[in-house]
Amino acid sequence: xxxxxxxxxxxHLIRGFExxxxxxFLKGKVHGTTxxxxxQEASAVxxxxxxxxxxxxxxxxxxxxxxxxxxxxxQALMDELLGRATGVCGGRxxxxxxxxxxxxxxxxxxxxxGSMSAAxxxxxxxxxxxxxxxxxxFFGDGATNQAYFAECLNFARVERLPLVxxxxxxxxxxxxxxxxxxxxxxxxxxxxxxIHTQVVDGNDLWAVQEGARTAVEVxxxxxxxxxxMTMTYRFVGHSRSDPARYRKPGELEAWKLRDPLIIARRxxxxxxxxxxxxxxxxxxxxxxxxxxxxxxxxxxxxxDVALAGEFKE
Amino acid sequence: MNETxxxxxxxxxxxxxxxxxxxxxxFFGEDVAGAGxxxxxxxxxxxxxxxxxxxxxxxxxxxxxxxxxxAVSGLRPVLEIMFGDFLxxxxxxxxxxxxxxxxxxxxxxxxxxxxxxxxxxxxxFGAIHSQMPAAWFQNVPGLKIVAPSTPADAKALLKASxxxxxxxxxxxxxxxxxxxGPVGRDEVLPLGRAHVVRxxxxxxxxxxxRNVGDALEAADALAADGIEVEVVDVRTIRPLDVExxxxxxxxxxxxxxxxxxxxxxxxxxxxxASVAELALDELEEAWRIAAPDHPIPxxxxxxxxFFPSATSIAAEVRARLGVAAR
Numbered sequence: 001x002x003x004x005x006x007x008x009x010x011x012h013l014i015r016g017f018e019x020x021x022x023x024x025f026l027k028g029k030v031h032g033t034t035x036x037x038x039x040q041e042a043s044a045v046x047x048x049x050x051x052x053x054x055x056x057x058x059x060x061x062x063x064x065x066x067x068x069x070x071x072x073x074x075q076a077l078m079d080e081l082l083g084r085a086t087g088v089c090g091g092r093x094x095x096x097x098x099x100x101x102x103x104x105x106x107x108x109x110x111x112x113x114g115s116m117s118a119a120x121x122x123x124x125x126x127x128x129x130x131x132x133x134x135x136x137x138f139f140g141d142g143a144t145n146q147a148y149f150a151e152c153l154n155f156a157r158v159e160r161l162p163l164v165x166x167x168x169x170x171x172x173x174x175x176x177x178x179x180x181x182x183x184x185x186x187x188x189x190x191x192x193x194x195i196h197t198q199v200v201d202g203n204d205l206w207a208v209q210e211g212a213r214t215a216v217e218v219x220x221x222x223x224x225x226x227x228x229m230t231m232t233y234r235f236v237g238h239s240r241s242d243p244a245r246y247r248k249p250g251e252l253e254a255w256k257l258r259d260p261l262i263i264a265r266r267x268x269x270x271x272x273x274x275x276x277x278x279x280x281x282x283x284x285x286x287x288x289x290x291x292x293x294x295x296x297x298x299x300x301x302x303x304d305v306a307l308a309g310e311f312k313e
Numbered sequence: 314m315n316e317t318x319x320x321x322x323x324x325x326x327x328x329x330x331x332x333x334x335x336x337x338x339x340f341f342g343e344d345v346a347g348a349g350x351x352x353x354x355x356x357x358x359x360x361x362x363x364x365x366x367x368x369x370x371x372x373x374x375x376x377x378x379x380x381x382x383x384a385v386s387g388l389r390p391v392l393e394i395m396f397g398d399f400l401x402x403x404x405x406x407x408x409x410x411x412x413x414x415x416x417x418x419x420x421x422x423x424x425x426x427x428x429x430x431x432x433x434x435x436x437x438f439g440a441i442h443s444q445m446p447a448a449w450f451q452n453v454p455g456l457k458i459v460a461p462s463t464p465a466d467a468k469a470l471l472k473a474s475x476x477x478x479x480x481x482x483x484x485x486x487x488x489x490x491x492x493x494g495p496v497g498r499d500e501v502l503p504l505g506r507a508h509v510v511r512x513x514x515x516x517x518x519x520x521x522x523r524n525v526g527d528a529l530e531a532a533d534a535l536a537a538d539g540i541e542v543e544v545v546d547v548r549t550i551r552p553l554d555v556e557x558x559x560x561x562x563x564x565x566x567x568x569x570x571x572x573x574x575x576x577x578x579x580x581x582x583x584x585x586a587s588v589a590e591l592a593l594d595e596l597e598e599a600w601r602i603a604a605p606d607h608p609i610p611x612x613x614x615x616x617x618x619f620f621p622s623a624t625s626i627a628a629e630v631r632a633r634l635g636v637a638a639r
Contacts, residue, residue: 039337056386090419099418106385107418107482111409118410121382121390128339128365128388151375158370310454310552312415312423312478 004272005282007049007205011041012286014065015261017074018236019122020124020294021064021081021095029298030081034095037065039203039235042260043168044069044070044263046208047136050216054133056104056122058115061233063108066138071103078293084300091303106135113148115139116165120152122186123163123179134162134219142188144171157193163225164215165190168202175246190227202230203260206267232260269310315495321354323496324485325428327570328355328391330499332362335389338475339365342376342393342429349516351395352431352490362458372400377406377428384426384480385414391475392639394524397432397446397484404449406478412455427471433486433575434524434620440608443616445574447521447550451583457481457504458550462496462525466548469502474564477504484550486522499516508553509561516598516630517561519584520571522548530623535630538639542630550580555587562588567598569630571621576603 018036025034037044040062048069051057059066067077072088080087081095088100096110106122109115119137126133143149144167156163167186171178178186191197196218200211208230215226233255237244244252268274318326321573331338340358342350346368347354359366369376373394374396394400400407407428414424436442447458459481461467467485474481481504511527511532523545532542543561547553562568568588572581581601587593588599602621610616631638 001407056382058382088419089421091416093417094417097413097417099414099421101385101418101421106382107410107414109410113374113406114378114405114410117378117406118385119378120375120383121379122386123382124379125383125386125388128383148374148378151370151372152378153377155370155372155379308416308420310416311457312420 002270005274005278007045008268008279009282009286010045010069011205011261013074014041014045014068016286016290017064017068017078020078020290024082024294030095031083032079032094033240035239036234036236036309037062039126039255039259040168040232041065042208042264043166043202043207043230043232044138044271046205047094047166047212050213051104051134051136051211054131056106058106058119058122058135058137059098059108060138060140061108061110062140063096063098066108067098067105068074070105072098072100072105074147075293075296078297079300082297082300083302084297085303086300113139113143113146116143116148116152119163120156120161120299123156123161124159126162127159132220134164134216136164138165138166138168140173140177141167141169141171141186143292144189145182149189153190153193153195153225157195160222160224162219162222164212164219165225165227167227167229168232169181170232170234171231172238172246175242177246187227187229188225195224196226198227199229202232203263205259205260205264266295315497317493317495317537318464319490320464320467320492320494321352321490323468324471325355325356325358326496327468328358329361332358332365337387337389338391339388339544340391340393341367343369343371343395345393350393352487353440354490355393367531374406377403378410380426380428381406381410381424384411384424385422389425389475391427391429394428394430396442397430398444399447400430400446407450407456407480407482408453412453415479424480425478427474427481427483429483429485429508430583430616431487432484433488433490434609435523437611437612437613437616439445443609447484447580448574448578451551451580455479456551458484459504459548460484460521460550461548462489462522462546464492465496465500466502468496469500470504470548472501473504476501481553484522489522502548505549505552505554507557507623508546508548509543509557510546511542511544513541513565515541515565516567516569516634517543517545517558517565518569518571519545519547519558521550524571524573524621527621527623527626531626531630534623534627538631538636540630540634540636553583553587555591558584558588559592562592562595566595568596570601571626572603573620574603575606577606579603598633600633602626
């Protein structure tokens, strides 16, 4: 499979994974709450596509897409959401708290803005060690009004940390339009600190990839952090309990015409010479793979209730 | 060979030795490198260790994240939070990130970070630079809380904290910084163990940090009245060494906890609860001396009356046990 097709497969995997999570939630197999990434796939996959071994990523509570984009195993992730022993965190974490160091995922953060501070630390470790690694913080538009944003932008700039801030702007902080609660333009904040800043179409895989490549190069060069805002839209409510009645009339329909999967498919066919058959095949393979993942997850063992120790000995 | 040095210098020496011993260790905070710290603890470290000792902006949320993120990436950060009263600003990073990671990740990697912070009252710093934050963090599984009372303990416990694979909150009582005492060269004390500082048969007095000195002074005065007090220095507030305290209570049948936190919900309450739960039938007396449930006052006579002292401890013990001062 060529690289472009592999990225298309990942985006489809995320969409299909989230559809499966939704279905399992309705059946009572996924517990508590979930925050789905549907509609934002190009953002995580585009950024993930320019990272390399040794880079580290901090995701958010809307983190299934971040995890899958950087290679976390879909079976281990699904098992985690079902609370099974075979989950990526043994069922201890759940949907909002996925950690997979083997794939560079230092955590997904349930407190808005926490990802920025954790990635700041990972970037500091890379700088002090001189290991050439870059850290990426994914966060939403709502997090830009947290103190974490102001503090981490400044600290990372002062220390010239190899850190990429990826603001996934889906226009709503939870249920509230971001413009109703935000003074000025978000991108003016990093700009004011002299931080390399870009705003890209977050639903176009190639626009995200190009922006991310530049941002990662800036960060890796030792010049300091970079800021990338991916303009996107979530196709589902904020969380399980949200019917998203706050959407403006026609807004969802307009964004669905700009579905990142549709855009990617069209560009692959018209600009990259990929045949419709090849794309259909990828979609069918992803569907079959997810059927298998769900079946195995449902059959996976529950964790042992023997309680583990509090501390590392 | 032991030398006699100030508590602050014992802390500096522990940092210096651990920075030299392990290149994964680094130390950062506000005013710690160029200026050497507002309590003059960390002078000279930057000159000796270069880029691994550095000053930061006043950005506690970013700093705790920097500590956490670098710890789970393989380094061993030591972060200074200037006053314990500023610790609420790092609560998210400590409670929701650092203390959770080992368990939630299904034990993928340790979180070896230390937060040093100057705590406690008696310095005329007022309500928001004098508090004892131990109890704010005591209900957080996955976090260790270390609370030394002497220069020797400060050095040996800080070295142990830096070598520990868990997040550690290291509390330095600001009224101890100028106290002098003999300090060993390479001693490392285990975390989670209390220390019987003075043996006695009539009463077990459990204390920490500055109150250990107060307790020893009170014990001397009470000995003259015929009351033999066994003083237990907890050294670590979480995990609490209940075993050592129970053994002492088994000898004395009476327990007093001295805790300079506000009375309701202080760490001393946990000591009393643990002993009551496990050894109620051995107890003839059990109580605590703590600070009142209101903010710490500034005015010297008000502040002096607010905190437990050697005199107030001795007086309360005499009253409780029905013994007159000789």
